[in-house]
Amino acid sequence: MLLEDCVSTILSNTSPLDACRSLSVSSSFRSAANSDIVWERLLPFDYEDIVSRSVTPLKFSSKKEIFVCLCDPILTDGGNKLEKETIDLTLQRDVAQSQVQDLLRLVGDEDSMVGLNNYPHLRVQKSPDSGNATSKASPSSYPHFLDVGVRAFDRSLSSRQNGALHHNCFDG
Amino acid sequence: MSSSLEKNMLILRSSDGEEFIVPEVVAVMSKAIKNMVEDECASNTIPVPNVDANILAMVIEFCKKHDESEAEAASDLKTFDSEFVNRGQEALYDLITAANFRDVKELLDALCQNVAEMIKGKSVHHIRIQFLGYQLFEILTSNFIWNIWCDRDFD
Structure with a gap:
């Protein structure tokens, strides 16, 4: 039979899944699979650096427990990394929102009236088969929804665009 | 002849008494033997207990090849390794035990990698x-x- 060290070296060449599976092969396999030889190799090469940068100190007594700790997300570098990512994400969101607003303004310029008048009508025509509840609900809910949309358009237009366009929207 | 043998060659004696004459550079690929040579506690003949002639011959074959082809292309060595470790279970485990005991790192790595592939998944x-x-x-x-x-x- 192979020595425990040899079994550990073999298991270190497999994957974490295989190492965990071999825990239930036999008691000698269990101690071989729990050894630091195996998990040292399965951990990322800079795991010591990661552990030392963690905000909350990790509790572990073996390399295997470090692996388990690192399976969950941890905050590193005093949490600054996450803050920076949050700022990046917020910036991206703002850019996306302003692009959507530009797009809405463009649509409002060209054929806002046509779209607003036709949309609820189309919706009702499409859905008679799907039952009474939806066809009754849609006329009541859609004009309301569109009202909000029109008001939002007007406000943004009135603050930024000239009076002529503003009146045009209101008259429609 | 005996002086040249002393200088560059070592005799390894397996557990069942067979003797192999091996160049020193090849023999010291085993860390255990290297330590013995460096400490000068070894005479010409180094006993290798727990390893029989059959397995010892395989280990020496592996070490010789690795010593010769140090400058050769790594791909050639890889092909040799994969062919070398392609053996029956029993020989494989005996080789692993021998490589672990004699501390031959290259051989142990190649063998363990091979067995690991067998149990993956x-x-x-x-x-x-x-x-x-x-x-x-x-x-x-x-x-x-x-x-x-x-x-x-x-x-």
């Missing part, structure tokens, strides 16, 4: 049969022990 049952099959056979020949075996931890 395999079920517990499969690994049991592969690693403990020989032992189980011995136990199963006795019906009396069979009953005990059913409850015991596979060890």
Whole structure:
């Protein structure tokens, strides 16, 4: 039979899944699979650096427990990394929102009236088969929804665009 | 002749008494032998207990090839390694034990990598049969022990 060290070296060449599976092969396999030889190799090469940068100190007594700790997300570098990512994400969101607003303004310029008048009508025509509840609900809910949309358009237009366009929207 | 033998060659004696004349550079690929040579506690003949002639010959073949082809292309060495480790279970385990005991790192790495490929993604049952099959056979020949075996931890 192979020595425990040899079994550990073999298991270190497999994957974490295989190492965990071999825990239930036999008691000698269990101690071989729990050894630091195996998990040292399965951990990322800079795991010591990661552990030392963690905000909350990790509790572990073996390399295997470090692996388990690192399976969950941890905050590193005093949490600054996450803050920076949050700022990046917020910036991206703002850019996306302003692009959507530009797009809405463009649509409002060209054929806002046509779209607003036709949309609820189309919706009702499409859905008679799907039952009474939806066809009754849609006329009541859609004009309301569109009202909000029109008001939002007007406000943004009135603050930024000239009076002529503003009146045009209101008259429609 | 004996002086040249002393300088560059070593004699390794296997557990069953067979002797192999090996260049020193090849023999010291085993860290255990290297330590013995450096400490000058070894005479010409170095006993290699626990390793029989058959296995020792294989280990020497491997070390010779690695010593010769140090400058050669790594791909050639890889092909040799994969062919070398392609052996039956029993020889494989004996080789691993020998490589571990004599501390031949290259050989141990190649062998362990090979066995690892065998158990990757395999079920517990499969690994049991592969690693403990020989032992189980011995136990199963006795019906009396069979009953005990059913409850015991596979060890």
